[in-house]
Amino acid sequence: MANYPNSYYAATLNSKFETNPLPQNLEVETCIIGGGYAGLMTALSLIERGHTNVAVIEKHKVGYGCSGRNGGFVFGGYSLGPRKLIKQVGEAKAKELYDLTIMGVNLIRERVKKYSIDCDLVDEGVLWANWFKDQSVLIDEQAFMRDKMGTEWQYIEPEALREQLKTDRYHGALFEPNAMHFHPLNYARGIAKQIQSQGGQIYEDCAVTDIDYQSATKVVKTVNGNIKAENVVLSGGGYIGDLCKPVARSILPIATYVMTTEPLGDELQNYINTQAAVYDTRFAFDYYRPLKDTRILWGGRINANTNKPKDLDHILRRDLAKVFPELKDVKVDYNWQGWMGYARHQMAQIGEVAPNVWYGIGFGGHGVAPTTTAGEILAAAITKQNETYKSFQPWGLPWNGGPFGPMAAQISYWWYELKDWMKEKTE
Numbered sequence: 001m002a003n004y005p006n007s008y009y010a011a012t013l014n015s016k017f018e019t020n021p022l023p024q025n026l027e028v029e030t031c032i033i034g035g036g037y038a039g040l041m042t043a044l045s046l047i048e049r050g051h052t053n054v055a056v057i058e059k060h061k062v063g064y065g066c067s068g069r070n071g072g073f074v075f076g077g078y079s080l081g082p083r084k085l086i087k088q089v090g091e092a093k094a095k096e097l098y099d100l101t102i103m104g105v106n107l108i109r110e111r112v113k114k115y116s117i118d119c120d121l122v123d124e125g126v127l128w129a130n131w132f133k134d135q136s137v138l139i140d141e142q143a144f145m146r147d148k149m150g151t152e153w154q155y156i157e158p159e160a161l162r163e164q165l166k167t168d169r170y171h172g173a174l175f176e177p178n179a180m181h182f183h184p185l186n187y188a189r190g191i192a193k194q195i196q197s198q199g200g201q202i203y204e205d206c207a208v209t210d211i212d213y214q215s216a217t218k219v220v221k222t223v224n225g226n227i228k229a230e231n232v233v234l235s236g237g238g239y240i241g242d243l244c245k246p247v248a249r250s251i252l253p254i255a256t257y258v259m260t261t262e263p264l265g266d267e268l269q270n271y272i273n274t275q276a277a278v279y280d281t282r283f284a285f286d287y288y289r290p291l292k293d294t295r296i297l298w299g300g301r302i303n304a305n306t307n308k309p310k311d312l313d314h315i316l317r318r319d320l321a322k323v324f325p326e327l328k329d330v331k332v333d334y335n336w337q338g339w340m341g342y343a344r345h346q347m348a349q350i351g352e353v354a355p356n357v358w359y360g361i362g363f364g365g366h367g368v369a370p371t372t373t374a375g376e377i378l379a380a381a382i383t384k385q386n387e388t389y390k391s392f393q394p395w396g397l398p399w400n401g402g403p404f405g406p407m408a409a410q411i412s413y414w415w416y417e418l419k420d421w422m423k424e425k426t427e
Contacts (some may be wrong), residue, residue, distance in 0.1 A: 003061065004061055004063075004064060004068065004185070005058075005069065005189060005336050006334065006336065007068075007069055007185075007258070007334055007336040008260040008291075008295070008297065008333070008334040009064035009068055009069065009183060009184065009185035010068075010185065011334065012183065012186075012258040013185065013186065013189070014118050014183075014185075014186050015118070015150075015186075015189065015190075017062060017189045017192060017193060018116050019202050019203055019204045020203070020246050021203070022057075022203040022206050022222060022225050022227075024225040024226075025225060025226055025228070026055060026201075026225065026226075026227045026228070026345070027227070027228045027229070027394060027396070028043070028053050028054060028055045028201070028227065028228075028229050029051060029231060030043075030046060030053070030054045030229055030231040030232070030233065031050065031054075031057060031218070031220045031227050031228065031229035031231070031232050031233070032054065032056045032057065032220050032232075032233040032235065033057050033208050033211075033220065033232065033233065033234050033235065033243065034054065034057075034058065034062070034063070034066050034234070034235030034236035034237070034240070034338065035056050035057070035058025035060075035063065035188075035202065035204065036055075036062075036063060036064070036066065036067035036068075036188070036235060036236065036237055036239075036371075037063075037188065037235075037368065037371035037372070037375075038235035038236075038237065038360040038361065038363070038367070038371040038374050038375065039056050039058075039233065039235035039236070039360075040056065040062070040063075040188060040191045040192055040195065040375075041068075041358070041371050041372045041374065041375025041376075042233050042235070042360060042374065042375040042378045042379055043189070043200050043202075043375075044111075044191055044194060044195055044198075044200075044375065045375040045376050045378070045379035045380075046200075046379045046382060046383065047162045047195060047198045047199065047200050047354060048198075048379075048410055049377070049379055049380075049383050049385070050383075051382065052184075052198065052200060053199075053200070053233065054195070054200045054201065054204070055082075055200070055201040055203065055227060055229075056192075056195065056200065056201070056202045056239065057171055057203050057206050057208055057220065057222060057227070057237070057280060058126065058202065058204045058206060059205075059206065059207040060163075060205065060207075061204050061205075062188055062189055062192045062202065063184070063185045063188030063189060063192075063237045063240075064203060065236075065251040065338060065339065066237055066238065066256075066338035066339060066340055066341075066367065066369070067184060067185075067188050067236065067237075067371075068184055068185035068188055069184070069185075069258065069337070069338035070184050070258075070365075070367070070368065071181075071258060071287050071288075071297065071337055072181045072182050072183060072270045072277070072289065072297070072336065072366065072368075073088070073126060073179070073277050073279070073287065073289075074105055074108055074180040074182065074368045074369055075105060075126050075178075075179035075180075075369060076098060076102045076104075076105055076151070076176075076178070076179075076369055076370075077098060077101055077103040077178055077366060077369075077370075078097075078098075078346070078347055078348050078363075078364070078366055079342070079346045079347070079348070079363065079364030079365055079366045079371055080102065080345065080346040080347040080348075080364075081097070081147070082098055082144075082148065082149055082194055083144070084226060084346075085097060085098065085347075086143075086148065088394065089394060089415060090117035091148060092293065093391070094148070094149075095148065095149055097151065097391060097393070098149050098151075099150075100370075100373045100377070100388075100391075101303075101370050101373050102151070102178065102369075103367045103373060103376070104368075104371075104372035104373035104376070105178060105179065105180070105369045106178075106346070107370075107372050107376070108180070108187075108368070108369065108372055109121075109123065109180065109237040111189070111191070111194075111237070112190075115190065115191075115194050117186070117187060117190030117191070117194075117221075118186060118190065118191055119182045119183045119184075119186040119187035119292075120183040120186070120292055121180055121181075121182040121187075122132055122180060122182065122275050122277075122289075123180045124180070124183050124274070124275035124276050124387075125176055125177045125178070125179050125180075125276045125277075126175075126176045126180075126181070126276055126277045126278070126279070127156070127161075127164070127165070127173045127174070127175055127274070127276045127278045127279075128141075128173055128174045128175075128176065128279060128280070128281060129161065129165065129169075129170040129172075129173040129177050129278055129279070129280045129281065130170055130171045130172045130173060130280070130281050131169070131170065131171075131281050131282050131285075131420075131424065131427045132171060132279045132281060132424060132427060133171050134171075135171065135172055136156055136280075137281055138172050138174050139155070141153070141174060142154075142155055142174055143226075146194065151176075151178075152177070153174040153175060153176050153177075153313060154174065154175040154177065155172070155173075155175075156172055156173045156174070156175055157172055158170070158171050158172045160312050161173045163273065164272075164273050164274040164276070165271075165272060165273070165274070165278065165323075166270055166272070166273065166324075167271070167323050167324055168241070169323045170280070170323075175276065175413040179277070181277040181289050182275075182333075184368065184375035185321065188213070188259065192410045193377060202426055203222075203224070205224075206222050206223065206224050207222060207223045208222050208243055209222060209223060209233060210243075211243060211357075213232055213244070213245055213354050213357045214354070216230075216355075217229070217230065218230070218231070218232045218356070218357065220232060226254065230340070230356060231357075231358065231382050232356070232357045232358070233358045233360065233378060233382075234247050234353075234358065234359040234360075235359070235360050235361055236341075236361065237251075237339070237340065237361060237362075237363065237367070238252075238253035238254065238338075238339030238340050238341040238342075238343075239253070239339060239340035240341065240361065244353065244357070244359075246353050246397055247349075247353055247359045247361060247397060249397075249400055249402070250343055250344075250349065250361075250362065250397040250398055250399065250400055251341045251342065251343065251362055251400060252303055252304070252337060252341070252342045252343075252344070252363060252400045252401070252405050252406060252409055253306055253339040253340070253341065253342075254302050254303070254339065254340045254341075254342045254364075254369050254409060255302065255303045255304075255305065255306045255337045255339055255341055255364075256299065256300070256301060256302050256303075256337065256338060256339070256365060257300065257301050257303075257309075257315070257316055257335070257336075257337050257338075258297065258298070258299035258316075258335070258336055258337070258338070259297075259298050259299070259312070259313060259316040259319070259332050259334060259336075260291065260295045260298070260332070260333055260334045261295050261296045261298070261315070261320075261327070261330045261331065261332060261333065262281065262295065262298045262330065262331040262333075263293050263294045263295050264294045264295065264296065264330075264333075264334050265294050266294075268290060268294045268296070270326075271296070271300055271326070271327065272288075272290045272296065274290075275290065276289075277289035279421050282420040283416035283417070283419065283420055284300070284302075284413065284416060284417040284420055285300065286298065286299070286300040286303070286319055286320075286323065287299050287300060288320075288332065289409055293378040295333070296320070296327075298316055299316075299348060300316070300319055300322050301316075301319075301338070302413055303316070303413075304405075304406035304409045304410040304413075305314070305406070305410075306337075306339055306406065307385070308336075308337045311352055312335045312336075312337070313332040313335045314389075316335060317330065317332055317345065329413045340363070340364055340365045340367075341361055341362050341363060341364065342362065342364045342365075342409065343361075343362035343364065343395070343397075343400070344398045344399070344400060344401065344405075345395045345398060346364055347362070347392070347395040348360075348363050348364075348367075348370045348373075348374060348392065349361050349362035349374065349392065349395065349396075349397060350374045350377055350378065350388075350389050350392045351389050351392055351393060351396075351397075352381070352389065353397065356382075357381065358376035358378050358381065358389075359397075360375070360377075360378050377389050377392075388396055
């Protein structure tokens with residue numbers, strides 16, 4: 001099985017994490033398939049409720065997929081934006097759903113502190129920087145988030161923003177204070193250690209080959225043995241493959257890209273003079289943040305072709321130079337990609353596909369807080385604490401388009417990218 005990809009995160013792991021081989025015939029109350037955020041957070045949320053007879057099964061390593069490769073942003077919201085949420089379910093329900101992700105942000109903060117997880121957490125907010133000259137984009141969004149979502153984002157005028165981001169590329173920003181950034185792989189492994197220390201089981205390098213979920217006792221078949229369980233949870237994001245077709249056929253794996261520069265030392269402050277993470281107002285936005293060792297982590301773009309581009313460092317460095325031209329020749333020490341799990345409707349998919357067979361998947365590049373939310377929701381459902389999962393029923397598990405899905409997704413992305421370009425050129 002694969003080790004971690006050659007990323008900055010894999011190169012800066014700060015502790016060991018070990019698992020035992022899977023016993024030939026294991027019986028547990030709940031078997032969770034996928035050792036990324038959705039699976040790990042569900043396991044920990046179950047354990048925190050006293051439901052400790054839990055096993056997490058991971059094909060590769062804990063946090064191997066996008067959970068250990070993402071930009072490290074922690075903020076509220078889903079891939080499906082709050083305006084579309086309101087159109088689809090109304091203001092009250094949309095706010096309730098959005099608030100669930102804010103709960104996820106707060107729970108991440110609490111767990112890092114409670115469990116002393118060393119993950120370079122920087123609790124200094126996120127900047128939404130305006131790529132366009134039109135200030136109404138910011139003013140309207142600030143009012144919308146305040147009036148409809150009950151969230152205060154602070155407006156930053158263009159001149160004030162240039163004190164924080166030393167570039168003429170942006171035209172003001174909104175600052176989201178209840179947001180953070182961190183080392184996502186060290187966080188995932190820190191959570192995994194807590195699962196183990198509180199009685200949960202984790203098995204790495206253990207690919208699932210089939211699931212018999214029709215009978216009362218489910219059987220999860222793996223390359224290393226079988227697991228009997230009362231409950232099964234399917235996570236796995238863009239790496240789910242063909243497991244449980246009703247769930248798998250709803251997911252499109254979409255690639256996104258990240259790089260880190262060489263350490264910049266004191267020079268970093270010539271470009272980024274803030275500890276906040278940053279993304280911009282385009283649909284096809286860039287995102288970046290300063291790292292503790294004075295590198296810049298930079299990410300962006302999506303592609304339905306999941307093969308890694310050979311010139312990825314050149315592609316991302318070119319994007320970086322559009323914002324900070326002086327860094328056009330900066331050395332790139334690491335570059336990598338990850339596969340996000342997208343649903344056609346862009347909403348997180350949380351629910352029950354068959355009796356006691358649950359899923360938390362399809363977070364579409366906005367998964368750090370919502371996967372924590374999903375873990376709480378699924379744990380509450382499995383322990384019969386509440387039925388919050390039913391709030392996600394309006395979206396269901398729509399077909400991903402099969403062989404036509406990736407091209408449809410790519411054409412959609414190109415269309416929005418064209419709209420961004422046209423807006424910029426006509427200002």
